Amino acid sequence: MNSSDMASRPGWSLKHFLALFLVVVFPLLVFGILGIVQLRDAREAEVRQEASRLLDLVEAEQERIIEDVRHLLVALVETGAGRMPAPVCQDTMARIRARYPSYLTIHLSDEAGVVWCSTEPSALGKSVVDRPYRIEALETGEVATGAFMQARTTGRPAIPFALAYTGPDGARVGVVTVLLDVGWLEQYFAQKPLPQNAAVLFADRNGTIITRVPELPSLAGQPLPERFKPMLGGTSKGMEEAEGLDGVQRITAYSPIQAGVRDLYIHISLDKAVAMRSVNAATLRTSAIFLVLLLAAGLAALWGTRRFLRVRMQAEQSALKAARVLASTVDGVLELDRDWRITYLNDRAKSLLAQDFSLIGKRMWDVFPELKNDSVYAKAMEAMTRQVPTDSEFWGVRTQRWYWMRAFPTDDGLAVYLLDISRRRKAEEDLRRSKDHLSLALESAKAGTFDWDMTAGRGTWSEESCRILGLDPRESEATTETWMRIVHPDDLVPHGFAEWDRLVAERKRDARLEYRIVLPDGGIRWVTSIGRIRYDESGMPVQFSGLILDITDRKSLEEALRDAKAKADAANLSKSKFLAAASHDLRQPLQSALLFAGVLHRHVNDDKGRIPLASLERALDTLKNLLDSLLDVSRLDAGVIVPQLADFALGPLLDEINASYAPIAASKGLAFQVDQPTNGLAVHSDRLLLGRMLRNLVENAIRYTERGHVRVTCKPVRDGIAIRVRDSGIGIATEQLGKVFEEFHQVGNPERDRSQGLGLGLAIVQRLSRLLNHPVSVTSEPGRGSLFSVEVPGAVGEFVLPPPAVPEPMQPAEGSGRLAVLIDDDVIVLMGLRTTFREWGYDVIVAGSADQALERLRGTERPPDLIVADYRLRDRQVGTDAIARIRELVGHPVPGIILTGEIGVECERDAARLGVTIVHKPITPRLLHRAVQALLEAEAH
Structure with a gap:
C-alpha cells in the first residue's frame, strides 16, 4: 500500500494526518531531548574532570614546593646555620637569596625570638617571639606549619614553616623559618595559565583565605564563607556546585586540609555558564532544527499524504543523523563511501585534522598518504572488507597528535570516529619516565623500597632492600621476626621500639629510623628506614611504607669529620695560645729596645757607633715587621686586613731582605744571594704584605737548608714579575707538596721541635697569596732543594724610580718644658x-x-x-x-x-x-x- 492509496481511503482526514504526524514526530522529539540531556551530562562530567585534573596539578606542585621547603629547613639546621657567626650566616643567606626563588624568605631567630640572620636584611632585629609556629617548633623539634600571615618584609600573604636548631649542648636555642608567599602561584600560572573560566583559592587550616587567582580585592586574610566550611573540614577530596566568592555559579573541585596538602585547603572552580556555553548553543541549534522539522512536517501534512510521508522520511533521516552527531560531539566524525571518499565531517573532525570543507569528496588516502604506512590503514581496510568494527591508535604526522580511531561499517561505507588521546599518551610516557627515573635514583642512592602491614606483622621488601639487609629475597620471609633477627642487639630497643613508640604516640606521619644490621658474614652495615605511617580511625598504625637506604658510607664520613674537627679545634687552640703569648711577651721587650735605640742617637757621635746603631735599628725594624706578620694570622683568617695596592720599585724591598737575612745565612755557612733587577723593575702590590710573603719564603729556605745556597731572583713573566726563592735544602716529597701550606705542617720535623718554628710561615704566604691575588707555586725534589715562585703584577702605568732614600735624622721633639x-x-x-x-x-x-x-x-x-x-x-x-x-x-x-x-x-x-x-x-x-x-x-x- 502506497501513500496515494492511503490518501484515497475513506475516512482519511486531516485529523488522521495529524495523528500520524504526532506518532512519527513524538519519538524523534523524545530522542532529541534525551540526546540533549546526555550531551549536557557528558559536558558537565568533562567540566568536573577538568576541575579535578587542575586541582591535582596545583596540589602536586604545592606538595613539591612544601617538600623542598622542608628539605631546605633540615639542610640549614643540620649544616649548623644556627651556630654560624652572624656575618657568615648573613653572607650565606645572600647566596641562598641569589639562587632560590624570590617567593622564599628565610629567617633565623634566637632564643629571645629576635631575627638575627635573614635573606631579607629589613627583617633583622624584628621579634617573632609570639609566633605560634615558632613556639610549636621549639616544643616539638619537628617541622611546624603555621597559619596565614602577612609577611612584614614583603607585605604579601605567606605560609610559615619552622624548625628548631640546637646549641652546642643539644638544647633547642632558636628557630629557622621559611616563609612561602603566594609568589610561587604567580610563577606557576605564568608558565601554565589557567583557563579563562577557572579560579584557584588557597586557605589555611583555620579557614583564613591566603589568596585567590584571579585576585579579588581585599580577599586575603578574610575567613571563608560558611558555605565552604564543610569542604574545609572534610576528610576526602570532593566536587561541589555552589556560588563562588565572585557571586558566579561554579563547579568546584576541593581538597580539605586533611586530605591533600596537610593544613592547606585548595579548591579550583570553573564558571559553569562559560563551561556549558557550547552545549547551550548546541541545544538552541537542535531546538531550532526541531522547530523547522515540525513546521515542515505540518506543511507536508497539509499538502497530502505523499508529501507527508516523504517529509516524515526526511525528518527521520535528519533526526537520526542529528542524533549521531549529538551523541558523538566529543569525537571527530568522518563518513567514507566505499571508494574511500570523504562524504561528511563534523566540526570536531575538522579541528582534529586541521582541514576545512575542501576535504569533502576527496579520497582519504590521497589526502593523507602517510597513513598508508601506519597500522591505521590495515585496520580501516579490515573494517571495509570484512564489515567488522576495528580500532587503532596512530600518530598524526601533520598535526603532531596521537589519535584513537574507531571504524564502523555502514551500508554506504565506513563511519570513522577520531578521539585526541595526546594527553593520555603523554601522561603514560611521563609515568614510564618517572618509573625509570625512580628506579635509577633508588639504585644510585643504594636504596630499596618496603611496604609493611603493621597489623599482620609482615610485608614486602624490594630486591635492593634485601641486598642492603643482607637477605636472600628467595629464601627470606618479610616478617617482623626476620627484621628483629638481623638488627644489632644494641639498636633494637632504643631504635626499634622506643623511637617507634614515640612516633606512634604523637601520631607522626613521617618516620625515620636509623639502626645497624648484622650481616651474615658478621659485618655491620648502617641503614635508615624512611617512610610514612598510615593510621586507622582509632589511631593505631596499620601501614608503614617507604625506603631503606644504606648509610654506612655517610656514618663513616661523619666519624671522619668528627675526628677532623677535633684535630682542627686542637690546632686552633694551639695557635690561639701562641698568638696570645707572643702578643704579650714579645711586643713589650721589642718596644723597649726600639725606644732605647732611638735615645742612643744623641749619644753616638762617631761613624764607628752610628753604623752599628743603624744596623741595630734596621734589625729591630725587621723584627717588628716579622712579629706583626706572625700576629696578623688571626686577622688574615678574619678577613680584616685590606691590602693597600700601589706601584713601587722592587729593588729597595729586595735590599731590605738582603740586609736582614744575609747575616743569618752566613751564620749557618750558606751562600745567600739576592739578584737585583738591572732595569729597575716596578710592581703593583701592597709593599708591606708582599715583603711579608718574601721574608717568610726566605726564612723557610734558610731553616731547611743545612749546606749550599739560598738565592732570590726576579724574572719577567706574562704581565708581571716572578720572584723566585731557590734553595739547596732537604726538598719536599711529591705527596707533601699540597700540605706544606697548611698550618703547623713542617717537613722533616716529625717530633715537632719548636726550635724550628711553629710551621706558620708558608700558611701565612698562602693566605697573603689569596688576599693579594699573587699566585704561589712550588717545585721540589727531595735531597736537592725547592723552588718557590710568586707572580706579582707589573706596575699599572709608567713608574719613575724615586731617588735613593736618605735616612732622616732623628729630630728632637719640641717638648719646651711641657x-x-x-x-x-x-x-x-x-x-x-x-x-x-x-x-x-x-x-x-x-x-x-x-x-x-x-x-x-x-x-x-x-x-x-x-x-x-x-x-x-x-x-x-x-x-x-x-x-x-x-x-x-x-x-x-x-x-x-x-x-x-x-x-x-x-x-x-x-x-x-x-x-x-x-x-x-x-x-x-x-x-x-x-x-x-x-x-x-x-x-x-
Missing part, C-alpha cells in the same frame, strides 16, 4: 719612654698605675700637657680609665695617647669613647714622635 704623664706597668718600657720624652725636652711623671699617677700629680701644682698610657695595666685596670681619672682631677680634657699591643676591638671602642689616639706596639721613636706632634698640633688648633 709636662707628660707616662703610665706603663712594664718597668723597662716605662724607663724607655721616660728617657725618650726627656730627650725631646719634656718634663715627665712616670707611674706604673692610675693610682700612682694621680698621687704624683697631686704632689705638683702643674697640670699635665700630655698623657701616654699602656692599655692593659695590672689589677685588671686599663689605660683609658687612667686618662679619664686624670682629666677629672685637672678639670679639662688633657690630650691622650694609648700605647698598646692589643689587637681586639675593646681597646678601640674605649679610646673612641674618650677621643684619644691609639698607637700600636711596637713603634719606633720616629713614629711615636710624629703621633705626639700631630696630637699636640691638633689640640692647639
Whole structure:
C-alpha cells in the first residue's frame, strides 16, 4: 500500500494526518531531548574532570614546593646555620637569596625570638617571639606549619614553616623559618595559565583565605564563607556546585586540609555558564532544527499524504543523523563511501585534522598518504572488507597528535570516529619516565623500597632492600621476626621500639629510623628506614611504607669529620695560645729596645757607633715587621686586613731582605744571594704584605737548608714579575707538596721541635697569596732543594724610580718644658719612654698605675700637657680609665695617647669613647714622635 492509496481511503482526514504526524514526530522529539540531556551530562562530567585534573596539578606542585621547603629547613639546621657567626650566616643567606626563588624568605631567630640572620636584611632585629609556629617548633623539634600571615618584609600573604636548631649542648636555642608567599602561584600560572573560566583559592587550616587567582580585592586574610566550611573540614577530596566568592555559579573541585596538602585547603572552580556555553548553543541549534522539522512536517501534512510521508522520511533521516552527531560531539566524525571518499565531517573532525570543507569528496588516502604506512590503514581496510568494527591508535604526522580511531561499517561505507588521546599518551610516557627515573635514583642512592602491614606483622621488601639487609629475597620471609633477627642487639630497643613508640604516640606521619644490621658474614652495615605511617580511625598504625637506604658510607664520613674537627679545634687552640703569648711577651721587650735605640742617637757621635746603631735599628725594624706578620694570622683568617695596592720599585724591598737575612745565612755557612733587577723593575702590590710573603719564603729556605745556597731572583713573566726563592735544602716529597701550606705542617720535623718554628710561615704566604691575588707555586725534589715562585703584577702605568732614600735624622721633639704623664706597668718600657720624652725636652711623671699617677700629680701644682698610657695595666685596670681619672682631677680634657699591643676591638671602642689616639706596639721613636706632634698640633688648633 502506497501513500496515494492511503490518501484515497475513506475516512482519511486531516485529523488522521495529524495523528500520524504526532506518532512519527513524538519519538524523534523524545530522542532529541534525551540526546540533549546526555550531551549536557557528558559536558558537565568533562567540566568536573577538568576541575579535578587542575586541582591535582596545583596540589602536586604545592606538595613539591612544601617538600623542598622542608628539605631546605633540615639542610640549614643540620649544616649548623644556627651556630654560624652572624656575618657568615648573613653572607650565606645572600647566596641562598641569589639562587632560590624570590617567593622564599628565610629567617633565623634566637632564643629571645629576635631575627638575627635573614635573606631579607629589613627583617633583622624584628621579634617573632609570639609566633605560634615558632613556639610549636621549639616544643616539638619537628617541622611546624603555621597559619596565614602577612609577611612584614614583603607585605604579601605567606605560609610559615619552622624548625628548631640546637646549641652546642643539644638544647633547642632558636628557630629557622621559611616563609612561602603566594609568589610561587604567580610563577606557576605564568608558565601554565589557567583557563579563562577557572579560579584557584588557597586557605589555611583555620579557614583564613591566603589568596585567590584571579585576585579579588581585599580577599586575603578574610575567613571563608560558611558555605565552604564543610569542604574545609572534610576528610576526602570532593566536587561541589555552589556560588563562588565572585557571586558566579561554579563547579568546584576541593581538597580539605586533611586530605591533600596537610593544613592547606585548595579548591579550583570553573564558571559553569562559560563551561556549558557550547552545549547551550548546541541545544538552541537542535531546538531550532526541531522547530523547522515540525513546521515542515505540518506543511507536508497539509499538502497530502505523499508529501507527508516523504517529509516524515526526511525528518527521520535528519533526526537520526542529528542524533549521531549529538551523541558523538566529543569525537571527530568522518563518513567514507566505499571508494574511500570523504562524504561528511563534523566540526570536531575538522579541528582534529586541521582541514576545512575542501576535504569533502576527496579520497582519504590521497589526502593523507602517510597513513598508508601506519597500522591505521590495515585496520580501516579490515573494517571495509570484512564489515567488522576495528580500532587503532596512530600518530598524526601533520598535526603532531596521537589519535584513537574507531571504524564502523555502514551500508554506504565506513563511519570513522577520531578521539585526541595526546594527553593520555603523554601522561603514560611521563609515568614510564618517572618509573625509570625512580628506579635509577633508588639504585644510585643504594636504596630499596618496603611496604609493611603493621597489623599482620609482615610485608614486602624490594630486591635492593634485601641486598642492603643482607637477605636472600628467595629464601627470606618479610616478617617482623626476620627484621628483629638481623638488627644489632644494641639498636633494637632504643631504635626499634622506643623511637617507634614515640612516633606512634604523637601520631607522626613521617618516620625515620636509623639502626645497624648484622650481616651474615658478621659485618655491620648502617641503614635508615624512611617512610610514612598510615593510621586507622582509632589511631593505631596499620601501614608503614617507604625506603631503606644504606648509610654506612655517610656514618663513616661523619666519624671522619668528627675526628677532623677535633684535630682542627686542637690546632686552633694551639695557635690561639701562641698568638696570645707572643702578643704579650714579645711586643713589650721589642718596644723597649726600639725606644732605647732611638735615645742612643744623641749619644753616638762617631761613624764607628752610628753604623752599628743603624744596623741595630734596621734589625729591630725587621723584627717588628716579622712579629706583626706572625700576629696578623688571626686577622688574615678574619678577613680584616685590606691590602693597600700601589706601584713601587722592587729593588729597595729586595735590599731590605738582603740586609736582614744575609747575616743569618752566613751564620749557618750558606751562600745567600739576592739578584737585583738591572732595569729597575716596578710592581703593583701592597709593599708591606708582599715583603711579608718574601721574608717568610726566605726564612723557610734558610731553616731547611743545612749546606749550599739560598738565592732570590726576579724574572719577567706574562704581565708581571716572578720572584723566585731557590734553595739547596732537604726538598719536599711529591705527596707533601699540597700540605706544606697548611698550618703547623713542617717537613722533616716529625717530633715537632719548636726550635724550628711553629710551621706558620708558608700558611701565612698562602693566605697573603689569596688576599693579594699573587699566585704561589712550588717545585721540589727531595735531597736537592725547592723552588718557590710568586707572580706579582707589573706596575699599572709608567713608574719613575724615586731617588735613593736618605735616612732622616732623628729630630728632637719640641717638648719646651711641657709636662707628660707616662703610665706603663712594664718597668723597662716605662724607663724607655721616660728617657725618650726627656730627650725631646719634656718634663715627665712616670707611674706604673692610675693610682700612682694621680698621687704624683697631686704632689705638683702643674697640670699635665700630655698623657701616654699602656692599655692593659695590672689589677685588671686599663689605660683609658687612667686618662679619664686624670682629666677629672685637672678639670679639662688633657690630650691622650694609648700605647698598646692589643689587637681586639675593646681597646678601640674605649679610646673612641674618650677621643684619644691609639698607637700600636711596637713603634719606633720616629713614629711615636710624629703621633705626639700631630696630637699636640691638633689640640692647639
